[in-house]
Amino acid sequence: MALKQFSCQGNNFLTHTAKTRGLGVSFWAMTKRAKPWGYNQTPSTSSDRELHPDTVAVRGALQRTGFQETSEALFLNSGFTYDSAEQAEASFMETEDHYLYSRFGNPTVTMFEERLALIEGAEAAHATGSGMSAMFASVACLVSAGDRVVASGAMFSSCYVVLTEILPKWGVLVDVVSENTPEAWERALSKPAKAVFIETPSNPLMEIVDIAMVAELSHKAGALLIVDNVMASPVLQKPLELGADVIMYSATKHIDGQGRVLGGAVLGTKQYIDTQLKPFTRHTGPSMSPFNAWVLLKSLETMSMRVNKMADSAFAVAQALDGLAGVKAVHHPFLDSHPSQALAKRQMLKGGTTLALELESKAAAFKLMNALQVIDISNNLGDSRSLITHPASSTHRRLDAETQAKMGITAGTMRLSVGLEDPRDLIEDLKLALKA
Numbered sequence: 001m002a003l004k005q006f007s008c009q010g011n012n013f014l015t016h017t018a019k020t021r022g023l024g025v026s027f028w029a030m031t032k033r034a035k036p037w038g039y040n041q042t043p044s045t046s047s048d049r050e051l052h053p054d055t056v057a058v059r060g061a062l063q064r065t066g067f068q069e070t071s072e073a074l075f076l077n078s079g080f081t082y083d084s085a086e087q088a089e090a091s092f093m094e095t096e097d098h099y100l101y102s103r104f105g106n107p108t109v110t111m112f113e114e115r116l117a118l119i120e121g122a123e124a125a126h127a128t129g130s131g132m133s134a135m136f137a138s139v140a141c142l143v144s145a146g147d148r149v150v151a152s153g154a155m156f157s158s159c160y161v162v163l164t165e166i167l168p169k170w171g172v173l174v175d176v177v178s179e180n181t182p183e184a185w186e187r188a189l190s191k192p193a194k195a196v197f198i199e200t201p202s203n204p205l206m207e208i209v210d211i212a213m214v215a216e217l218s219h220k221a222g223a224l225l226i227v228d229n230v231m232a233s234p235v236l237q238k239p240l241e242l243g244a245d246v247i248m249y250s251a252t253k254h255i256d257g258q259g260r261v262l263g264g265a266v267l268g269t270k271q272y273i274d275t276q277l278k279p280f281t282r283h284t285g286p287s288m289s290p291f292n293a294w295v296l297l298k299s300l301e302t303m304s305m306r307v308n309k310m311a312d313s314a315f316a317v318a319q320a321l322d323g324l325a326g327v328k329a330v331h332h333p334f335l336d337s338h339p340s341q342a343l344a345k346r347q348m349l350k351g352g353t354t355l356a357l358e359l360e361s362k363a364a365a366f367k368l369m370n371a372l373q374v375i376d377i378s379n380n381l382g383d384s385r386s387l388i389t390h391p392a393s394s395t396h397r398r399l400d401a402e403t404q405a406k407m408g409i410t411a412g413t414m415r416l417s418v419g420l421e422d423p424r425d426l427i428e429d430l431k432l433a434l435k436a
């Protein structure tokens with residue numbers, strides 16, 4: 001729903017409230033304002049000039065109420081009222097634009113969705129309560145029993161569980177492309193499919209899938225291509241420009257990026273969001289809390305600054321660790337040693353804020369993690385604080401040893417999410433911990 005179309009109840013609302021509460025004229029006088037309550041009819045961002053991305057991130061989709069507040073208003077309410085039964089009926093029939101219930105839509109959540117869509121260059125966005133609900137809804141809204149889904153082999157374990165355990169329980173056939181080569185993708189997509197789901201770069205080993213190639217093959221197979229763009233963030237990679245149809249985010253990661261709230265989002269064409277995704281989420285209910293949307297709106301304002309600095313630091317840390325005694329491998333898409341460096345440079349602005357680091361054994365990895373004094377041990381990523389995790393025993397623990405091995409996760413693999421600290425302190429922390 002476009003905010004500007006939301007009708008203003010104005011002074012009727014106040015008289016009605018005063019009457020029904022029996023508070024009389026003094027309440028009316030106390031609450032009377034020069035400007036009516038509710039939304040202005042003109043959008044605050046009415047510039048017809050093309051604005052640069054950093055301006056859009058601060059001002060995009062901002063809608064002010066009659067109070068003309070600087071920052072976005074937080075509508076922390078579950079329901080909405082109607083002037084009449086007829087208006088309620090018309091709202092449910094969608095002949096009148098009116099919020100119904102915060103499970104379906106809420107003004108603060110709408111601002112977050114519209115701003116994120118503007119940043120991404122997508123026609124539409126829908127916010128969800130977590131990245132996993134975004135991931136599940138993005139695929140589940142498309143498929144029925146007997147449909148085929150094709151997925152990349154290296155990904156966050158919960159996404160892998162949804163694809164290889166949960167959807168097959170309901171008769172959806174899922175083929176995983178473990179070998180990330182053009183031939184393997186061509187083979188997998190030589191048969192019809194309904195959806196293709198890829199994560200690039202992958203969590204935790206930063207494997208890169210060729211988005212443009214897979215988009216072309218997906219479309220030939222009759223499938224929509226859904227990209228989990230969490231590891232790159234909206235700042236470093238634009239899958240829609242490379243031919244993808246749908247993007248999903250864990251807003252918990254770089255979008256919040258300050259360790260505060262969970263959130264998720266799905267972006268795509270208006271047709272996909274309105275006619276496929278929203279009918280699914282409307283009834284299954286993975287809605288984003290208006291409070292989280294309000295926090296995330298503020299986060300979007302600083303996302304580009306944060307992600308750019310974190311990505312620069314991640315590359316500096318990766319270069320500093322590469323080749324150090326005791327370090328078996330460093331996985332970062334922009335390092336010369338990365339097998340898909342050229343592809344990563346084609347489809348990403350920078351190599352991401354995360355790298356993977358491999359030591360000889362689990363004992364060596366645990367020793368390093370326990371010796372760190374600046375970097376925290378935590379399973380989140382994309383945060384302003386640098387965080388290190390041991391995927392085999394935490395984020396990817398749910399996968400059996402064979403699947404972990406196929407994804408390249410060894411007992412000595414650690415994922416390092418680089419934050420906003422001075423990279424010199426991070427490099428020193430890691431070097432001292434390696435020697436401990």
Ligand SMILES: Cc1ncc(COP(=O)(O)O)c(C=O)c1O
Pocket residue numbers: 130131132133135156158159199203228230231249250251252253262263264
């Ligand atoms: C690549 C990727 N996709 C999806 C998710 C799920 O996001 P959330 O934890 O917000 O549900 C994560 C979480 O770590 C992730 O790393």
